[in-house]
Amino acid sequence: MRPDTWHLFVDPDILKFFAGGLGQTLLISAAAIVISCVLGLALALARMSRAALLRWPATFVVEVIRALPVYLLIVYFGIKGSSLGQPFFGPEFDVSRFWGGVIGLSLYTSAVLAEIIRAGILSLPRGQTEAARALGLNYPRMMRWIILPQALRLMVPAMMSQLTTIIKDTSLVGQIGVFELYRSARIIYTQNFNPIEALLFVAVIYFVICFVLSQLSRRLELGNQTARRVREAVLRDQVA
């Protein structure tokens, strides 16, 4: 404990430094969410496809990625991202730690989101699909106008609570050398030898964001049995 360093946490310049870290954390989370929503939807639809050539690879990818530690993916793509792409894009190809980490985090998140989306779609009554088909809607239109709008409402609480997991996991991207909230605490405490104070400070910031999100998710889910079942499909992936 270094009580003599407490003034650091009210110093406007240092607070600005932490705010920069927080901004990066939110940026990493936002990038990961955008990428994994697209990829997750594609994986979910492929996994529920009638074509075995789509269904089997998608099932394999989702199950394998969900069974890997997210930190392994972040380390691998964050550090080795460039050399992975070089055989395909030439020796000049370079991925920054930031984007490598985002890719690792997004891959894991898209596997989880694929499970959320699949659970959401499967929890709709079959009659919805049948009615849409009977009305002559083709597959993309049925998804766009009938299935996804209804399923999305059921997925919102599960996605919100996945969001808290993503925000916590961005600290792992910091661990491979990307500047973000946890990294900013690390920089402060390696210079001032006050890990207790600095880590508690960022822990409180993480807590406020994640607590608000998880309360919101719980509020939205309240009394909605189907939404609860959608979230239970990924319960194991949200212990991270």
Next chain:
Amino acid sequence: MPGGIIFEFPDQYLFPSGLWLTVQLSVVSLLGSLVVGTVIALFRVAPLAPFRWVGTAYVEFFRNTPLLVQLFFLFFGAPLIGIRFSTDPFEFNFRAALLGLALYHAAYVAEVIRGGLLGVDHGQIEAARSLGLSYTQMLRYIQLPQSFRSVIPPLGNIFTALVKNTSLATTIGVAELLNAGEVVESRTFRAIEAYGAVALLYLALVLPLAAGVNWLERKLQVAR
């Protein structure tokens, strides 16, 4: 041969010993989190409000902050306030990781056990109390045993996640599975093989576990 790199360091046994350390970390910190989690769950359902506040504060704090921050907090913070896990540095790192993993997952365990306790029919509790059992006797003989069945599958889910989360122990210098991969990669520069081997070994741990949990879930559902 894919995965052949696992056996290429026979003098060091890096991958086998890393795997063994991962298994040790998982099992011991699971046991720790079951003990702490049960205590916190009892706090969460206690008849006295201050106990419930303590339980809620624990669960919400540990669930809503990153495990990585908690691990580093223990790793750097504990010695500064006079807690030394061990004088041996390797043992120190290992024990810090054990404690960090146990405390973090205890919050999730507590929520599962609390759900199980609240799921027991209230008439059971009233009947036990009116038969003259004390509150602790009622917990011991009526409420805890009856909640046992419903908490097993979700606890299995937490264990699956716990095995994956042990990979964070490498950040505080525990030579577990991911650490073995990092060491081999830095020696050989064969990243795809080294991390591929790590991934295969994690899959070998996690996939059977997840399948087992799924099977249990279905079996207990049918039996109910």
